[in-house]
Amino acid sequence: MTQGELSAVIDLNEDGEALMPLTAYRPIGTLPFAGRYRLIDFPLSAVTHAGVHSVGLFMPQSARSVQDHIRDGASWNLDLIQGGVFMFPYIATRDYSDPALRQRYYDDYTTFLRRSGSTYTVIIGSSNIASVDLTAVLAYHEAGDAPITLVYKKLPSEDFTPDDWTLTLSEQGTASAILRQKDRHERPSETLPAFMDTYLLATNDLIDLLDVAAGAKTFVTLPELLRDYVLANNANAFEYTGYLARISSMQRFFAASLGMLDDANYQSLMFSAVPVLTKSKNEVPTFFARGAEVSDALLGTGAYVEGEIKHSVISRSVVVHQGAVVENSVIMQGAKISTGSTVRNVILDKGVVIGPNLKLEGKPEAPLVIGKNRSILKMKDLTPQPAG
Structure with a gap:
């Protein structure tokens, strides 16, 4: 793999139950959007823009649509001799009371991270439609004091559901915890910091975190590990100010899709500093x-x-x-x-x-x-x- 500064883990094991039947045969990441895109195009475009050469895709149970869309990664300039897209099989719901299976879960992550040779790793999901400049996030991380950086956007409080993830922010702008909206107990405010399922930390720190978890008696998923890590260490909190749509329900998917008919939304998402790339299809015009x-x-x-x-x-x-x-x-x-x-x-x-x-x-x-x-x-x- 190319010895790059930044590698990326894109975890496609996201809960799509609220989007059935659209997610019966595909994960959230390959839901169509805006006539020609898929949701996974947005994190892939972000990592491409940041010069990431090694991307680990951790596959969902229904992986065929991901493989068909991504293929060799050429549409995102990831068809490289060294580096590229590496797909890891679905293992999210296996019986992890078996120590061998539990070790396999962590080994897939650490094998990718060690071979990437990267200094830092970004972990990102596909259920947030946004255009995040990861080079700016990396610069913010390097200028901060905390070992991990999170990305968030301030949204009106009425836009949240009880299960939405939020950050608790200090007066200094650091994040001390990642909590669901229903677990917040402070005085209500007009806006809340919506967590965008994006972390950035040193690759060696992430490997150490996974190695410790692999030796523990209780199985803990990577998202749970990262939330606990933030709670123990605090985090730099990078505020994103561009377009954001959170795809966690059918109503949100429907609203975000039709929201692309608003020219301001479309321009903000598609013509930001981060170009949105997707798989090309040579077809006649409509x-x-x-x-x-x-x-x-x-x-x-x-x-x-x-x-x-x-x-x-x-x-x-x-x-x-x-x-x-x-x-x-x-x-x-x-x-x-x-x-x-x-x-x-x-x-x-x-x-x-x-x-x-x-x-x-x-x-x-x-x-x-x-x-x-x-x-x-x-x-x-x-x-x-x-x-x-």
Whole structure:
């Protein structure tokens, strides 16, 4: 591996239960976003921009979509002779009462870290959509006194759910703990520091932390280890001020997707100092038939539109037939809406087919969700799958 200053661990073992059925066959990291991206594109773009040459991907149980999207990492300039993307198998829910399996969990991390030859390591998830400049985070860490640095953003208190992770900040700006919102007991304030699941620390310190955990009698996951490390040592707290969407529920995913129709949001995320990269697909432009009506929409390539689209995000190769209406909806790759049908406040996953003259309607706060490759040819075919 290339002897770089910074390596990256991207942990894709994130809880996707609240995003079912969209996460039935994929992790949160490969959820489609903004017509042509996947959520994992944002942390991968951040590490590429920071000059990271060694990236360890710790795979989820449903790993096929990750492998298909990432491949050799060429889209993020990570197809290197030395360094590159290293994928480690899913081991998150094995029986860790077995010491051998417990050791394997830690060994996968430490093997990657030792071979990376890096001075520092950033650990980042994929459920926060943001454009973080990791070179700035590293500079902030090196200027600070604490052994670990966390990234956060101040958000209005009403934007939090009880299970959201937050930081407790001192008057000096350091973080003393990572707590769920429901566990905070101080006086309510207008804003709270939302923790963005991003840590940066010395690689040797992280290896030592994992080696100690491997010898303990009780199994502790890497996120738990890092939270305990912050509690014991305090942390530098880097404030991120750019666009942020936290994808922890169907409502948040739906709102963030449609939020890309706001030009200020789109410009802030896609045209920041950190370019967003994704896997390229050579497809024809979207075709608009005579009589098609499209307003306030974001469309990927290869779509065919005869009907009406209003305030919606349309992915690649979607077909909207004559007389069909798509409104306030998120339509993923290869979906088809047949003649005369209306979909409103709906999420259609990849490959969904909606038959003719049907009306599918959810609510803005609770979109109707149709899982991957389903065919709804008659209303009796529709088994409601409301947002998680």
